[in-house]
Amino acid sequence: VQLRRVREFIAAHLHEPLTIQDLAEAIDLGAWTFARQFRATVGCAPHAFVIEQRVKRATTLLTEGSLAIKEIAALCGFADQAHMTRAVRARVGVTPAQVRLSVKR
16 A cells, blocks of 8 residues: 555656655655665665656657657656656666657657
């Protein structure tokens, strides 16, 4: 139940800066306890999970829409386009522009 609430909170607030404190407060836990329980349940740190969700949403928007890459970065909560590019390349292996091009072929 708590994991579902955290996932929903992250999905609803993905475009905003999210801290461990924000996530912990969403389910009425302390930050340290939340981080420890989250890592034990999900298998990764809360920050890594949030970045993963942002990358997933970004790749979806890149493949389905025609928004500018800069707009997608803002919608997904990245600090800027370069931040999104680094995160997407690290997790998907290609740049956001390459993700978009792979769909148009």
